[in-house]
Amino acid sequence: MGELPAAVRAGGHSGVNTPRLLQIAHDDPAAIRAELLAGLAAPTATISPKYLYDALGSRLFSAITELPEYYPTRTEAAIFATELPHMAEVLGPVATLVDLGAGNCEKAARLFSAFRVQRYVAVDISASYLRESLEFLQQKHPALDMLGIGLDFSQHLTLPAEVGDGPRTLFYPGSSIGNFTPNEALAFLRQARAECRGGALLIGVDLVKPADILEAAYDDPLGVTAAFNRNMLLHLNRLAGTDFRIAEWRHVAFLNATESRIEMHLEALRESVVQWSGGKRRFAAGERMHTENSCKWRVEDFATLLERAGFSRLRHWTDARAWFAVFAAFS
Numbered sequence: 229m230g231e232l233p234a235a236v237r238a239g240g241h242s243g244v245n246t247p248r249l250l251q252i253a254h255d256d257p258a259a260i261r262a263e264l265l266a267g268l269a270a271p272t273a274t275i276s277p278k279y280l281y282d283a284l285g286s287r288l289f290s291a292i293t294e295l296p297e298y299y300p301t302r303t304e305a306a307i308f309a310t311e312l313p314h315m316a317e318v319l320g321p322v323a324t325l326v327d328l329g330a331g332n333c334e335k336a337a338r339l340f341s342a343f344r345v346q347r348y349v350a351v352d353i354s355a356s357y358l359r360e361s362l363e364f365l366q367q368k369h370p371a372l373d374m375l376g377i378g379l380d381f382s383q384h385l386t387l388p389a390e391v392g393d394g395p396r397t398l399f400y401p402g403s404s405i406g407n408f409t410p411n412e413a414l415a416f417l418r419q420a421r422a423e424c425r426g427g428a429l430l431i432g433v434d435l436v437k438p439a440d441i442l443e444a445a446y447d448d449p450l451g452v453t454a455a456f457n458r459n460m461l462l463h464l465n466r467l468a469g470t471d472f473r474i475a476e477w478r479h480v481a482f483l484n485a486t487e488s489r490i491e492m493h494l495e496a497l498r499e500s501v502v503q504w505s506g507g508k509r510r511f512a513a514g515e516r517m518h519t520e521n522s523c524k525w526r527v528e529d530f531a532t533l534l535e536r537a538g539f540s541r542l543r544h545w546t547d548a549r550a551w552f553a554v555f556a557a558f559s
């Protein structure tokens with residue numbers, strides 16, 4: 229992964245700190261194109277969920293969090309609202325809060341005061357959306373030191389030196405850890421532990437629950453999640469030069485109970501041929517492309533996973549229905 233040398237100053241506003249934005253490439257277009265085309269050519273076409281998040285995808289995800297069916301965001305928020313003082317007691321003052329997959333940065337912003345955060349580092353693959361979110365946040369917290377990092381951490385979680393020395397609290401909310409298979413999650417958590425530098429991890433995890441609740445959360449009647457999933461095709465057309473026509477694809481989401489995960493797919497409505505410079509792929513009517521896994525955990529299994537990754541002194545908090553858990557763990 230190459231690194232662009234310059235720390236780019238985000239656009240300024242008089243009288244307010246401006247958050248710095250570092251872009252760590254994720255910008256080798258040839259490598260991205262090769263990855264995408266290999267995924268398209270696989271027997272079951274598979275594209276990483278990280279490609280759901282272009283600027284529009286990030287906005288659509290933000291809209292999803294407001295849907296009545298999408299319980300994770302508000303359930304996690306309710307846990308924080310109730311347990312914040314206890315979490316602050318467990319973690320102590322947080323010098324550096326690193327928000328992994330920060331999105332609109334709203335969840336982290338609710339922690340600043342209780343955790344006495346001195347430095348906020350927001351990391352996200354969707355760099356232009358991150359810049360907008362951080363600029364907005366800096367207006368509300370003009371004195372807080374903020375750094376944005378445009379980074380794809382799906383393969384390696386290596387934070388740049390600009391994050392600074394000393395222990396860090398890594399914040400990974402929204403059950404994004406569920407996008408990894410259990411083995412991938414273990415590898416990610418080991419890297420996260422190293423990046424804590426003696427600090428802690430605060431992580432949100434979606435829990436096992438009945439299929440109807442899960443499936444409604446990932447296939448809402450308004451069609452926002454469908455738009456989020458289908459928008460990936462427009463992103464692919466830009467990144468890989470494919471000619472997907474979104475009208476020919478429908479959103480599918482279902483519980484794979486064996487793997488304890490919601491799977492999202494895009495299904496071809498009719499036979500279609502997708503072409504790109506130098507290649508093509510034929511999809512039969514009904515054939516699917518796998519776009520996201522969202523693994524659901526049991527509290528005890530996730531605790532074991534954290535311990536296997538080397539974390540200790542685990543604490544966790546859940547909501548009254550035990551639908552979601554927030555874990556604190558020390559590195």
Ligand SMILES: C[S@@+](CC[C@H](N)C(=O)[O-])C[C@H]1O[C@@H](n2cnc3c(N)ncnc32)[C@H](O)[C@@H]1O
Nearest residue numbers: 278281329330331352353354380381382401402
């Ligand atoms: C499910 S959203 C969660 C957003 C926010 N943290 C929340 O909990 O509401 C996942 C976020 O992670 C970012 N993301 C996804 N894959 C990523 C990757 N490989 N590297 C960095 N950020 C990623 C997305 O752009 C998006 O903002």
